Amino acid sequence: MARAHILVINAGSSSIKAALFDTDLHEVLRIEATGIGGAGEVRSGDSRSETPLPDHKAALGAIFDALAAQGIDATDLRAVAHRVVHGGPELTASARITPQVRAAIADAVPLAPLHNPHHLAAIDAVAKLMPDLPQCATFDTAFHATNPDVARRYAVPDVPETDGLQRYGFHGTSFAALVKGFEETTGTPLPRRLLALHLGNGASLCAIREGQSVATTMGFSPLSGLTMGTRAGEIDAGAVLHLVEVMGAEAASEMLYHDSGLLGLSGISSDMRTLTASDDPRARFAREHFCYWIARQSGSMIAAMQGLDGIVFTGGIGENDADIRNNVLAQLSWLGNIPHWVIPAAEEQQIARDAITLLKDHRLAP
Structure with missing residues (x-):
């Protein structure tokens, strides 16, 4: 049936994972494009094909081609739904991606510099490839928007330098799914x-x-x-400041994250x-x-x-x-x-x- 599928996109720096769901939330197909920025590969089921993937637009194009090879045309898609790591202080619920929502995702880039830029690249690529296809986003931070202020706020002064500095929490999409499916599963x-x-x-x-x-x-x-x-x-902020002093901010960040x-x-x-x-x-x-x-x-x-x-x-x-x-x-x-x-x-x-x-x-x- 036309326009009966939701394509879920999880975009990273060098890969895009896509999963196709019908409107009964049954997974129909899974596709992954890897090696973005060079000689790439697209995997769909047992099928693998090597193809240049210079950027996210090329990777999304290859994913749409893989869908077509499985008999899923763009007209079969009701929407593309993106996983976005950080919604910042503004985006506290899933939303249609409008220019205003895209701008808010971009504003949150400093809060998630390793993730949000790649989500935006995928959003923009879909917009160029399928300009009439609706897009929406689910934010990993959104589920925790119900945390009370005493849980969310750090004990720092309310000054311009601390704007946006709060406990956001992540993995919210996983926790939301767990709550939604708990009774049916258990x-x-x-x-x-x-x-x-x-x-x-x-x-x-x-x-x-x-x-x-x-x-x-x-x-x-x-x-x-x-x-x-x-x-x-968990690490003392004083220890982080010490690492920044002796190693420099970039090296300290690399150590703590990777x-x-x-x-x-x-x-x-x-x-x-x-x-x-x-x-x-x-x-x-x-x-x-x-x-x-x-x-x-x-x-x-x-x-x-x-x-x-x-x-x-x-x-x-x-x-x-x-x-x-x-x-x-x-x-x-x-x-x-x-x-x-x-x-x-x-x-x-x-x-x-x-x-x-x-x-x-x-x-x-x-």
């Missing part, structure tokens, strides 16, 4: 006070009370909170599977560090909810590493017999759901 009503653990190469916790985020471990950037694959997580976390602790790998298979004591310590800080910061999330009624794991590590789950649960055993679940991450489906909701609300013209 057969249990959503607990009133739920501790959600999104554990992957990036990792964060969310305190969810009555279906809304009231606290989360990530803050101004995705750097803070838990020990992650290559990100340092050379720290599990990789920095182990000196082996950022991949939890590699660390699991290793007998090196540093690998075991990195795994223990990961679990310790999950358990320790869980206490903060539980305090924000004033109690706990359930725990849920999601994300690549959360879903697949039973030893990590059992370690965390053992460290939280002082809470008593708290029910826990494992729910597969469904961020792309949530983004498609958001677009369909906008369609139904007549805020996104079909």
Whole structure:
């Protein structure tokens, strides 16, 4: 049926992941374009083809060609829905991409310089390739807009230099999907006070009370909170200032974002599977560090909810590493017999759901 699909786009610096959903939120097809900026490759199912991908426009064009090869024409698309990491202080709900919304995404580039520029490149590429095709965006920060001011604000002066400096939180699309699909997936009503653990190469916790985020471990950037694959997580601001002084800002940023976390602790790998298979004591310590800080910061999330009624794991590590789950649960055993679940991450489906909701609300013209 014409105009019956939502194409979800997750654009990075050198790749674009695309997933096609029908209006019943069933995934129909998955396509990935990699190697943007050079000799690229497009993968669709078992099919792979090498093709030059000099920029995001070429990559999106190749994705549309791959869709056409599968019998999906542009006229079959109701909308393109983008994952956008940072909505800044203005964009706190999914939205149709208008010139004003695009400008707000651009204004948030200084808050997410590693992500938002690539989202904008994909948005602009779709606009050039398919100018009449509606586009919308779901923001990773939006789910945490319900955090109270005492949770969101840093204890710094309210001066121009601190404008926009607040705890935004991330992984919101994952947490929103978890809330939406909880009862269907588990057969249990959503607990009133739920501790959600999104554990992957990036990792964060969310305190969810009555279906809304009231606290989360990530803050101004995705750097803070838990020990992650290559990100340092919790670190004293004074230590950061020290690193900037002795290394320079660029080198310090590179270390904290790309050379720290599990990789920095182990000196082996950022991949939890590699660390699991290793007998090196540093690998075991990195795994223990990961679990310790999950358990320790869980206490903060539980305090924000004033109690706990359930725990849920999601994300690549959360879903697949039973030893990590059992370690965390053992460290939280002082809470008593708290029910826990494992729910597969469904961020792309949530983004498609958001677009369909906008369609139904007549805020996104079909």
